[in-house]
Amino acid sequence: MAESIVVGTDGSPTATAAVEWAADDAARRGRPLRIVHVMDRWPYNISASPPPDWHGFMTRAGEQVLAEAAKAVKERRPDVSVTTQLIEGMPSQVLREQAGTAAELVIGSRGLGGFAGALLGSAVLHVAGHAPGAVVVVRATPDKPYGEIVVGIDGSAECGPALGFAFEQAQLRGCALRALYAWQVPVHAFAPEATHEIDKVRQAHRRIAAEQLAPWEEKFPGVNVVRDVTCAHPVSALVDASVRADLLVVGSHGRGTVESIILGSVSRAVLHHAHCPVAVVR
Ligand SMILES: Nc1ncnc2c1ncn2[C@@H]1O[C@H](COP(=O)(O)OP(=O)(O)OP(=O)(O)O)[C@@H](O)[C@H]1O
Ligand SMILES: [Mg+2]
Structure with missing residues (x-):
């Protein structure tokens, strides 16, 4: 089977633009698409009293992010075969590993975190240039192509x-x-x-x-x-x-x-x- 295109999403608007870009590219290249969400447990590691069932809560939230992304891809590109994957770990590290087995890794230029004026999220510089192959960083997709x-x-x-x-x-x-x-x-x-x-x-x-x-x-x-x-x-x-x-x-x-x-x-x-x-x- 052809190597998949992998896209990482945290559910943010920029990551959603990345999912759309990845869906279009999967259609163009005739490749399957894998949508990945990384569950970052770090905030709960340092908490003195983690909320009860935080793991279940995060799993459900992650599954929802993935389900919404997969639905958007099916509507936009019904011809593309889509799978989703929920992984626990550090987002930048997991995304870098994912790139190793992918035809290409697609991410947003930023995500849910960061400060208001940030141009790039921390995952981007950890992944681009470090991962083998192509890493595509998406800001917003232009309304119509320039050609x-x-x-x-x-x-x-x-x-x-x-x-x-x-x-x-x-x-x-x-x-x-x-x-x-x-x-x-x-x-x-x-x-x-x-x-x-x-x-x-x-x-x-x-x-x-x-x-x-x-x-x-x-x-x-x-x-x-x-x-x-x-x-x-x-x-x-x-x-x-x-x-x-x-x-x-x-x-x-x-x-x-x-x-x-x-x-x-x-x-x-x-x-x-x-x-x-x-x-x-x-
Ligand atoms: N938990 C995650 N799971 C999957 N992909 C993610 C995750 N977090 C970020 N990404 C991907 O990386 C892109 C950049 O997000 P990043 O986390 O680097 O920026 P940020 O949230 O604005 O800033 P930071 O997290 O550094 O404070 C996102 O658009 C998304 O494609
Ligand atoms: Mg982030």
């Missing part, structure tokens, strides 16, 4: 999985793929005499982008690729492009990251500020 997916590339081999994911999504949706490669002029604070022939630098970056895209364009000849090679900071370029995108795809880290850092600074910033769902692909 474009954006993938961020930096010329490094780390972009391979993100490119594979983005080309497949563009092909399945029949939409355009904007391959965004943002480069910056190196600044030498202590050697201001080091200058650059800007046209040559620009041409070199265009060549790197073209070389990185060539094998994928050959593999997916039906995908209309827009090569967007621009002199800008990658975070601002990607966030700007996300305003008119159905999905933004990035690798978990790029050329700049030391190996021990799991989520690169661009991926992290994009998760905070993007206007559309973001897929982080490791």
